[in-house]
Amino acid sequence: MTEKYKEYSGTPLSSRDIKSGKVITFKWRPNAKYAWSVGIAYGRFLEELKNGKIIGRRCRECERILVPPRMFCEQCFRPTDEWVFVKDTGVINTFSLSYLDADARRIKTPIPVAVIDLDGASPGIGILHKLGNVDPKRIHIGMRVRAVWKPAKQREGSVTDIKYWEPI
Ligand SMILES: [Zn+2]
Numbered sequence: 001m002t003e004k005y006k007e008y009s010g011t012p013l014s015s016r017d018i019k020s021g022k023v024i025t026f027k028w029r030p031n032a033k034y035a036w037s038v039g040i041a042y043g044r045f046l047e048e049l050k051n052g053k054i055i056g057r058r059c060r061e062c063e064r065i066l067v068p069p070r071m072f073c074e075q076c077f078r079p080t081d082e083w084v085f086v087k088d089t090g091v092i093n094t095f096s097l098s099y100l101d102a103d104a105r106r107i108k109t110p111i112p113v114a115v116i117d118l119d120g121a122s123p124g125i126g127i128l129h130k131l132g133n134v135d136p137k138r139i140h141i142g143m144r145v146r147a148v149w150k151p152a153k154q155r156e157g158s159v160t161d162i163k164y165w166e167p168i
Pocket of ligand 1: 061064073
């Protein structure tokens, strides 16, 4: 027997109804804490950042050096072959001036961010990061920059172990 419901029983509720106490509610803030493995490639990448170094993976098939490293080449559909250190210098591939801060509030002084093609990595393979110690009006594509690292004791295996990139 198939009977289609023309009308569903129940009471539609809006968030205002809930806030005003039209129905009984229960508030619960879960204390959810979790951790996950970043995997072999990213794990080594983060560990090397802690050492003040940037590491990638080479694929011998397409000869690309991938940064951040990946254990699998998505172009060749095969595992990558070896670890390769690249330099902590590079060239601005593209950039943007953000007039919003991390909380999406408007700010007067822009935060410059850029994709930086790293020396030693394949062309077009770069990392997105902040620029610093630079007049925003002088930033241009092709500008050479270097990483400004946190002091070794403050590094924690994060991309923020690099404070920013500054012009060379
Ligand atoms: Zn490849």
